[in-house]
Amino acid sequence: MENYKNLMEDNDLFPYEYGVSRYDNMHEPIFSLLRRKKLSPNLGLIQKHMLDNGVIFSSPGGSFNRKLLVLLSQYMNYRIRYPRHAELLTNDHKLRQLLEPLAKIICTEKSIFEEWVKKNPNGYGEYSYPNGKTYVGEWKEGKYHGQGILSSNGMLIYEGEWKNGKRHGQGTDMTKVDKHGYKGEWKDDEYHGQGTHFWEQDDHELKYEGEWKNGDKHGQGKLKISWFDKSNLTFSVYAGEFKDGSIWNGSRSNKDGNVVANYVDGEEDIILDEEETENEIILQQLDDFNLDGESLFKEYPPIWHDDNKLIVFEIAKSSGYPFNGEISYRRWPQIELPKSLDDRELKFSAHAGVFKYPEQKDPKIFDWHLNFADPDLFVAYGSELLAQDEIQVAEHPILGSIREMLISKKCYAETVGDDGNPTPVTITGVQRRCVIDTQPNPNIGCPEGIYGNAFEIATEEQVRASTKKISPPTISNILAISAPYGGSGDYTLEDMLKVLDTAYTGFFCARKESEKLVPENPKTLIHTGFWGCGAFGGNRQLMTILQCIAADLAKVDLEFWAVNNSGVEVAEESYSLYKSFRDDKAVYSFNLDSLLFRLEAFKFQWGESDGN
Numbered sequence: 001m002e003n004y005k006n007l008m009e010d011n012d013l014f015p016y017e018y019g020v021s022r023y024d025n026m027h028e029p030i031f032s033l034l035r036r037k038k039l040s041p042n043l044g045l046i047q048k049h050m051l052d053n054g055v056i057f058s059s060p061g062g063s064f065n066r067k068l069l070v071l072l073s074q075y076m077n078y079r080i081r082y083p084r085h086a087e088l089l090t091n092d093h094k095l096r097q098l099l100e101p102l103a104k105i106i107c108t109e110k111s112i113f114e115e116w117v118k119k120n121p122n123g124y125g126e127y128s129y130p131n132g133k134t135y136v137g138e139w140k141e142g143k144y145h146g147q148g149i150l151s152s153n154g155m156l157i158y159e160g161e162w163k164n165g166k167r168h169g170q171g172t173d174m175t176k177v178d179k180h181g182y183k184g185e186w187k188d189d190e191y192h193g194q195g196t197h198f199w200e201q202d203d204h205e206l207k208y209e210g211e212w213k214n215g216d217k218h219g220q221g222k223l224k225i226s227w228f229d230k231s232n233l234t235f236s237v238y239a240g241e242f243k244d245g246s247i248w249n250g251s252r253s254n255k256d257g258n259v260v261a262n263y264v265d266g267e268e269d270i271i272l273d274e275e276e277t278e279n280e281i282i283l284q285q286l287d288d289f290n291l292d293g294e295s296l297f298k299e300y301p302p303i304w305h306d307d308n309k310l311i312v313f314e315i316a317k318s319s320g321y322p323f324n325g326e327i328s329y330r331r332w333p334q335i336e337l338p339k340s341l342d343d344r345e346l347k348f349s350a351h352a353g354v355f356k357y358p359e360q361k362d363p364k365i366f367d368w369h370l371n372f373a374d375p376d377l378f379v380a381y382g383s384e385l386l387a388q389d390e391i392q393v394a395e396h397p398i399l400g401s402i403r404e405m406l407i408s409k410k411c412y413a414e415t416v417g418d419d420g421n422p423t424p425v426t427i428t429g430v431q432r433r434c435v436i437d438t439q440p441n442p443n444i445g446c447p448e449g450i451y452g453n454a455f456e457i458a459t460e461e462q463v464r465a466s467t468k469k470i471s472p473p474t475i476s477n478i479l480a481i482s483a484p485y486g487g488s489g490d491y492t493l494e495d496m497l498k499v500l501d502t503a504y505t506g507f508f509c510a511r512k513e514s515e516k517l518v519p520e521n522p523k524t525l526i527h528t529g530f531w532g533c534g535a536f537g538g539n540r541q542l543m544t545i546l547q548c549i550a551a552d553l554a555k556v557d558l559e560f561w562a563v564n565n566s567g568v569e570v571a572e573e574s575y576s577l578y579k580s581f582r583d584d585k586a587v588y589s590f591n592l593d594s595l596l597f598r599l600e601a602f603k604f605q606w607g608e609s610d611g612n
Contacts, residue, residue: 302400386455483532503550544574
């Protein structure tokens with residue numbers, strides 16, 4: 001037990017720290033805990049006991065299981081991943097009394113964790129993990145130490161020196177899935193010292209040779225970016241100083257060797273009046289992977305923790321078509337909001353029903369389907385839960401592989417950064433392999449349907465009757481953005497700006513991706529719905545209006561799926577109200593601040609979570 005003690009100054013409030021380096025890694029052991037036969041029948045009693053004693057979950061929304069998972073993860077790891085959420089745990093003594101015994105179970109019963117290494121090996125040895133990874137090399141006190149090779153299903157992950165379980169010294173990192181590699185010096189699992197890194201982004205090949213510090217380009221180095229321009233190979237080269245991952249003092253040259261720009265303290269001074277390329281833009285993305293679907297699925301298969309999800313996956317695989325295709329994954333930083341709206345007419349249409357994922361018939365229309373994301377991307381995809389987020393992954397199972405890849409690579413599988421700002425995710429080229437009908441169906445004994453918490457108690461026959469394979473699979477493009485949550489009472493200007501920042505950034509980045517893939521003036525169409533209005537308790541009318549504003553600012557159009565006729569009425573009334581504001585040019589002059597002040601005067605109210 002002592003190994004799990006949190007030795008920080010407030011260990012009386014947070015006595016347990018599981019010790020994982022990522023918040024994500026807590027989910028599997030906690031799901032295992034919640035699935036235990038001895039505990040499962042008591043979850044309802046635990047929830048009732050908490051409500052009777054005034055314990056309230058203010059965030060995030062969702063089912064009781066999801067809330068318990070998130071808060072228990074924060075309780076055991078709040079220092080590592082989400083310190084900004086610790087205030088709730090610090091102030092709520094009753095909540096800590098509930099989490100304390102559960103945390104103790106996880107810490108003391110090591111049998112629920114994956115046995116990722118033989119007990120206390122020293123010297124030379126080989127160990128194969130259940131997920132297909134194998135380590136061959138030297139060990140010290142149960143950790144990789146010395147020379148060793150880590151591979152996955154026969155593909156090299158890392159070969160070189162290790163120290164206390166981390167890459168340290170000289171080593172080579174190679175992954176075929178995203179065509180990236182690194183050879184050089186390491187320190188504590190980060191590039192550090194001299195090294196060469198090469199990777200691909202947006203049909204560009206990038207290669208950096210030079211100095212690194214704690215995983216960032218830092219010091220003297222050279223960055224070469226190569227791409228094809230009208231079938232001709234071209235490139236640009238920056239040589240000089242880097243600072244904390246950014247170009248700092250140096251110059252950039254074109255393929256002819258002419259200097260086109262100088263940099264002083266990170267500021268660019270253009271010398272040649274050349275048309276701006278995308279080279280600078282791609283460097284601004286937080287994460288950027290071009291993936292081969294077949295290799296991705298083989299190396300990082302989705303992990304299902306629920307029997308009903310396994311049934312859906314079985315049907316998704318039964319089409320006879322392989323998991324393949326080119327997939328792009330990009331995570332973006334927040335984009336600054338424009339100060340005003342231009343004279344543009346938003347195209348908005350509302351429908352009863354849920355996403356249909358239409359096939360791409362018009363080559364100039366690029367469709368995106370919103371993922372009503374948890375801040376932790378696809379966090380509960382393998383669980384017994386089945387809300388909009390989980391339905392989308394079940395129908396597009398390669399999204400589960402993407403999450404497993406991100407966790408393996410220690411990338412942020414998140415749509416919100418540590419600073420609370422949105423970091424939306426765009427994913428293109430994703431196979432949709434089945435369709436799940438969650439609507440009420442008395443003919444199969446599901447008068448309320450199988451949406452949300454009802455999925456967990458559905459029988460195998462009901463799940464099979466509600467799930468149909470798609471043969472051949474269709475292709476979808478996914479935009480994942482997480483709505484703000486946890487509010488109460490009237491919406492404030494700050495609340496509305498958070499929603500607007502998130503939606504605008506996501507819509508803007510989706511349009512940029514559309515323009516890359518369809519160069520000749522594509523129309524970007526966002527399929528959305530009552531985003532943030534289910535588990536997160538948002539106001540349907542205001543959230544619809546704010547999405548309309550964001551779409552106008554980002555120059556995209558909206559296809560709104562409102563589930564039923566009453567939802568269509570709310571959506572259309574919201575759009576009409578927004579349009580009346582836009583048409584009143586004499587009052588607003590298309591000024592964004594004026595529009596938000598008018599919305600604040602309506603005193604829109606936060607709602608409550610629907611529990612799904």
